[in-house]
Amino acid sequence: MKLAAKFTLALFIAFSFLSCSDNEGGSAKIQVSLVDAPADYDSVFVDIQDVQVNASGDPGGWISLESATMGVYDLLQLTNGEEAFLGEVELPEGKLAQVRLILGTENSLVMDGETYALTTPSGQESGLKLNVHADILAGITYKLVIDFDAAKSVVSAGSSGKYNLKPVIRAVFEATTGAIEGVISPVDSAAVIYAIQGTDTATSTYPDEDGMFLLRALPEGTYDVVAEPADSTLNTAIESGVGVVIGEVTSVDTLYMD
DSSP, X not given: OOOOHHHHHHHHHHHHTSOOBOOOTTEEEEEEEEEXXXXXXXXXXXXXXXXXXXXXXXXXXXXXXXXXXXXXXXGGGSOTTOOEEEEEEEEESEEEEEEEEEXXXXXXXXXXXXXXXXXXXXXXXXXXXXXXXXXXXXXXXXEEEEEEOHHHHEEEOSSTTOEEEOOOEEEEEEEOOEEEEEEEESTTSOOEEEEEETTEEEEEEOOOTTSEEEEEEEOSEEEEEEEEOSSTTSOOEEEEEEEEOTTOEEEOOOEEOO
16 A cells, blocks of 8 residues: 555655665674773873774785874873764675774873873884774674773883883774665665654665665664655555664565555
8 A cells, every 4th residue: 555645755855855875785884983091191192193994804904994083182081981083984794803003103191281202112013903803794883992091001111201102902892773674576666765763764775686675774773664666556665663773684574565
């Protein structure tokens, strides 16, 4: 049965304000942020020049973040729930093996109002590598938090006013969204697929040439999945009450529009 005209119009109005992505069913999004634990200094400035991820573990498999925000960060401003968003990257479904932090030379310590240069040990040109070794699923958004422990990372060099930066870092990896996958019939219906929560369209996509679709990056909750065909001789298909769980891809039955 066709949707009521009012509901169909609402769908298309909502759709007009959305960027409807292609069905990128094979990739996951990794978002990277920087945080710190408290330390007994005025400031600890760290010069971050690049953040790279490696899905394969291959020495040549490093990829820099997209839309990266690099520069000098005061780690002590990144406590009590504050964080710095460093960038994000799309990776194919599979594994995230490692993350690498590339530091520059503008690292410094402020203590009792005095500023001291922080010297990084030699041999760090290749960056600070952190093992993650986590599985990633297509359609899921993951958050990778780089936890830089300033208190443990600043080390006295043994003489007055001399300090080294020997980074103590851990990587915390977590999924932040879920996804819905399925298939439509007929395949050539030129349909748009919507995930609707209440009266709001959360996201939308197009199926691929085989009729398969993936609604990505959905917050946890319950959704109606709607397949709206462009062909007026076909019916709108609705799957109601589809649950989305963080870190999981929920499969729905075939959406028939015959």
